[in-house]
Amino acid sequence: MNYNNTQRLFGIALAACLTLSACKKDATIKLPEVPSKLVIISYISPQDSLIRVDVNLSQPLFNQAYNGQFQPLTQAIVQISSSLGSYTLPYNTALECYALDSNAVKIRAGLSYTLSVQSADGKAIRAITEIPEQNRSLVCETSINSQNTSTSDLRTSWYDTPGQEDYYRILREVKSFDYVFDGSGQNITDTIYRSYLSGELVTDSENPGGQLKRNFSIENGLPGDSLNVYLLHLTKDYYNYVVKIPLATETNPFSEPVQMYSNVVGGYGIFAGYNSYRVRIKG
């Protein structure tokens, strides 16, 4: 009841003012003709076994039918190229995206990759990214939390590369065993859960070239579980795009509109590289 009612109070007060004699009519502002543009979402990394590119179209908001549905574009030509070669990604019906085995493309740290997409009706976009170097300086320590023994304190630290802007995020991977009983008896299967710790993106601006630290509280899990922590080294485009997603989807009526980031020339979306390094904690 609380927060909603506070907003309601504002609502009543503002509405009382604004509806004194408010009237509504079609705006006379001349709006530009905005064509549909190609939208891509693709993140590439040397550790991924599959390169995935989602392609669909944006929808102009005004003066034409808008349904808010963004169906994948299946007839586009999607190519990824680097100094090692150029490859066309076929459409994968199961995943509803364009996909290709990473081994074919050879994603390597330090290399630059160009993604180009051309739709059947001639729309074309292009985006470039580089793969950052793997940062292998990650050190992790855990200890049981003395206040709450079902959780542990995870302390991570790593050294930033001097002389350049760097961006990071930390991923936790838990592998646990599930016992499945079916007609053939008891089977053991393992499941991997991955999540970003606190969801935080880290820039090296807090200590450029120096040691960066982040501490987390994690659940201990079951005795047989394994735990890995990954340090993802991101491109600036990756950071700029991801950091804006929660802002651009914020519905606070008092805040200013947020311009979403994109590194796609001629369209919207993201094509960004990252490189991850794993530290095994247990299991």
Add this chain to the structure above:
Amino acid sequence: MRSLFLTLLLSATLLSTAQNNKYTLSGYVSESGSGEVIPGVIIVVSKHKAVATTNAYGFYSITLPEDSLEVSVSYVGYQARTYRLLLNQNLKLDVNLENNSQLAEVEVTAQQDERQSEQVQMSKIDLPVEQIKNIPALLGEKDVLKAIQLLPGVQKGSEGSSGIYVRGGGPDQNLIILDEATVYNASHLFGFFSLFNGDALKSVELTKGGFPARYGGRLSSVIDMKMKDGNKEKIKGEAGIGLISSRLMLEGPIIKNKASFLVSARRTYIDVLARPLIKRSSNGEVVGYYFYDLNAKLNYVLNYRNKLYLSGYFGEDKFYNRYSRTQGNIVDKSDASLKWGNATGTLRWNHLINEKWFSNVSFIFSDYKFGINVKESTNNDFFNLKYGSGIRDYSVKADFDYFPDARHAFKTGLLATYHEFRPNALVTKSSTIPSTNKNTRIDAVETAVYAEDDWKISSRWRANVGVRLSNFNVRNTSYLNPEPRLGIKYSLTSTLALKASYAMMNQYLHLLSNSGFGLPTDLWVPATERVKPQRSQQVALGLAKDLRLKGMDFLLSVEGYYKRSRNIIGYKEGASFLNALDLDPDNAAKFTYEDIVTSGSSESYGAEFFVQKKAGKFTGWIGYTLSWTWLTFGELNFGKRFPARYDRRHDISVVGMYKLNERISLSATWVYGTGNAITLPLASYQVADQIPSNQNSQGNYPNYPSWIGRSTVNDYGERNSFRMAAYHRLDLAIQFHKKRPKYERIFELGVYNAYNRKNPFYYQTETDYSTGVTKLKQISLFPLIPSISWTWKF
């Protein structure tokens, strides 16, 4: 910096001792019949081409060689007086001027007056309070700030708003002072009305550039309002009834010619009138709103050399919503309110040190508070919330005027202010969620010392040279900034002058605002180590002409300006004051406004044209402003510059008041402004974060990135890249005066937005679900609104 200040003081002292055969003529100028002192009165000694002006307390001083003199004392709207005297010793000459509001034009222009082309100060406009009261107003509520919006270089925010944007600066960059006390939020009813209706005011002065050193602390303008002292000779009053409020002003002597008082009050009564209807129609739910103002002033003349003034302002706005409902065994109660208000108090001591030195010491208090109170309960469950923000100042200020001779007028002084900032205080108690208790308070000390000289260099050249040294201490951070000020005038002819000015200003306070409407939710916050003080530099160049056409006097001015400001702040993308209302105790404890703001710079330039006619049957002005205002923030618009929301290419105001005869006067205003710059959504598309996907031990799926947080966002294009439709409006009013020996009754009929222009207030998107087509809709606020009011003066 320090040596410059010392040099100015030393020069003053040397000049003082070097004048052996000179004598000083000094005194006070006041209004006949009320004893009200009059600032800005011109004292002219033609024989010596010497001019003096009364200061804010009506005091003047002019030092001349021994001689037989003819002294003229004049002020627009008052009968001028001329004295012949022999100046062979220091003389005291107190002058009473007859107020003559019906003064024929020829009588005014016949007097020697300090023309605009003679003043060194540029970018300053005096607005007579009586003119403000004649300007047509929304619902008949006379409004000082809305009258100021009609001046060139000043722009309003949006429809009905009393927010003021001067030469591209934000509303926080205006120093609004009432009897020397800073008024932090000058808005009632979310900005639709301002605090000042003019009843208690003696003078209103706007300075938008070329700031003399005595002013500081804001980047863009100074709106200096002085309250009337209160009639020293007889009880007088004024009462008014309007559509939404009534008002009463009383003034008079406590001890004749020695002590006087003034009280002025106003309150809206929509809540009282509507209460029975609301209760009946909404099942006991009470929703209401009111605001009130109270101005009070006491004056006491201790003796000729010492006077005391005590003045104050108190005002509050309150929205409230209460209900109590019972359904079966469930009792649901709620009592919520939203209120904000200012309180100011000023105690001043005028001391005439000698015939050349005048001093004033002020003790000033100013407090602005905004608060939300919510009390709710459902049977035994309860939730109470108190949110507050505000700022409180305690200041001491000493100002000295020194008049060494006819060529120099020095001003010097110092100011110290203790600020208590309360950006947000949040206390919650609940039977269901953890309690929160957070009270952020930041204390800071702001000090300044200044010196300036109005120097008549020659018959053609005149300058105002000054410097201000400001200092701000907050937490463990200290800022010290010298602020040079310079104004120069060169007379091309006896009625045409070329003027130039330069001013550097520092502002140690920021206003965090989402809307720019002047909402009470705007937060005043201090500069800190992380959030730097705002600074601006402004240059202006202009021509001022006093023109006489067919027996009528006009003031013409053309000014160009260029202003650059840095360290201005705004909310980061996606942030708002609601961030401060996070009820999660952990988040509340960590919240600081420094985390949700971003800083940038602004650049504004333009030209202003102004023609004014102050006296005669027909008075008014035409103002035109051509301007550009650009903002650059590293974290907004991808670092590219963008037009400010109130960047307004063209702004025109035409104001006319015509006294048809003794019984009827007419007034009209017409305004036009380029539409505000806004950001609009153009298209929508999908975004997603990635996470390496799950992979089972059988390797049924490859390791590939999958999407999390897939959602739809809008493409807004570049920030503020669209323009709202142009704003224009005509307001009309007719006043019927009925004069009787003991009172005067004024009956006013007004029309706001006479040709019913649907001006845009904001835009929204609206989808027709049958066709799926989305359209942009314009929301307009005020159509043609008639008003009626009565005023009695007695």
